[in-house]
Amino acid sequence: MITFMNNSDSEEEPCNERTSLMSAESPSVPSYQDGLQASEAGEAQAHRKRRTGSSRSPNNIADGEMSESGVPVRESTLENEEEELTLKYGAKHVIMLFVPVTLCMIVVVATIKSVRFYTEKNGQLIYTPFSEDTPSVGQRLLNSVLNTIIMISVIVVMTVFLVLLYKYRCYKFIHGWLILSSLMLLFLFTYIYLGEVLKTYNVAMDYPTLFLVIWNFGAVGMICIHWKGPLQLQQAYLIMISALMALVFIKYLPEWSAWVILGAISIYDLMAVLCPKGPLRMLVETAQERNEPIFPALIYSSAMMWTVGMAKPDTAARGPSQQTWDAAEDGRENHRSPSHGDSQMSETRSPVPTRPITSLEELEEEERGVKLGLGDFIFYSVLVGKAAATASGDWNTTLACFVAILIGLCLTLLLLAVFKKALPALPISITFGLVFYFSTDNLVRPFMDTLASHQLYI
């Protein structure tokens, strides 16, 4: 068990923390302009779409170039409209992320509260070798800090390894690694989870049925995540995968180590995404230079990119839309991959070829989504799950952590709309979550318990 965990975790670690958040570029909608300028707008938009890589900066450069090419006024109005659209759709995108994060947390909390397997202490991961069974507080604290250091170093090493692999174009290796990881998650962990749930509810299931169920679940999952599939199904699989991973962490991380690791990972995430020499940032920049979507990684995408209603001749229209769809699928493939859950991945739109746009009615707005790394899902769920598991049976703590994480996510998305570049999604939410966990567990719980015993209401 430990060795297996070894494998899966070694592939999972980097992805679990590559947690950044990136909003899709909002294209300007040419419907604002009148027809004769639509082609210029189309040009600008097509160029902008092509450059819609991971972050805003190359697009700013692109914008600058465009403005020299003779449409300066157009550019500024387009920029303004883009900004408006970005912020106007901000609320919708926030909800598009609230729902899956909430679902993942609900699955984890429901499992923790009902299946006792995930709260039993049954050994530790090889990444946290120091035990917390020591009698003295100081020793326990020291052990948890050492565990954290080891875990974070493993993650750093894995990330750097991944970035190097990507830099030297070892795509096959990366793909194989990712497929192996998702196989492990979809088959082995699901089998264990199903077994424990059946045990809890005392339901008998024979092996042929079990084999059929697991095989179908896993096979459809692999197809949906790595190839093509309905968006909702893919999202559902990603949520389930994140929940399974979070449950594994909740089970195998010792208590204090888990909290220290959560804190340390937020700090690491902050540095990896924002520092100029951070591995994530280098990864994104490399992808931008090559103008390609970052390889398959764990990313949850809330919407896919599609264009609707091209009135050009069918073949021409279908051509680009077909490519668009494939690009979207490629991008979605990129989303599921354990090793590099970096959600600053370039958007699926980068390989889209330019299309001349003839008239306004024919071009509809592209559905943009916000992307969130699966590592974010996992760590949010670990926090809430740990709160559910260890807060002395108190539901208020779980609820408080849940609200805190959602608000952190909201603030992060707000910052995203303001700064328009890839941002780490962990720091704010995890900070709020940790603050609220400890304060609710230690301060609010006695107060509410006393009030409840006297049936007082505030």
Add this chain to the structure above:
Amino acid sequence: MTLAVFFGCTFIAFGPALGLFLFTIAHDPLRIIILIAGAFFWLVSLLLSSLIWFIAVKASNPQDEPLQKGLLIFGVMFSVLLQEAFRFLYYKLLRKAIEGLVALSEDGCSPISIQQMAYVAGVGFGLMSGAFSMINLLADALGPGIVGIHGDSQLYFLTSAFMTMVLIFLHTFWGILFFHGCEHRRWWEIMAVVVMHLAVSGSTFCNPLYVGSLVPSYLLMAAAAAWAYLLSGGSAQNLWRFLLCLRSGASPQPRS
């Protein structure tokens, strides 16, 4: 106990709020965000008031019963005042947010009005307050046990559920009243909300004499409901028309 009590109390306590959420808030992402932010503000106020109470309790003699009771009363009142203070802070935040939304919109008007925000903020406060009061009780109601076996009231779960429901409604109406008072600089409306809140919390000190806490709370809720309805543009005529299902182009909707 078990499932029947659990589901019954859950739906008594949260059924109307769930209806409000599903029919008026769930379809608009901006309102959902305002709801959750309202819940967050309530949570922060609870946190601070718990901190004060905790410090006071730790600094005092735990054996002294009247002192502990006094500290509890102080804790409750302080918590109420802090909740209203945070409601005011939330009002300020939402005002700024409206200015931002207006600046960003294409036609110069915000997609959501301050009255709608007041309503949603009230529901947010109410839902969080109700959840914190009720969820642990519901979790306990699922398990085995006999209510009131030691001589306490046997209606504990039921009355808690009713109290939670009335509190959620009250928070909703208080939100509307409070924001209206802040908007139009009518301080007496704000004071009325604070006084009502203190009265409702104070009446719960009568528990388990439920007639002393539930009845006044429901009466206050009816009064607050009527007041909020009138402030939101409703009138007896509107209500009459609505009840008779009259369709008239001239009748303005009280609230969107």
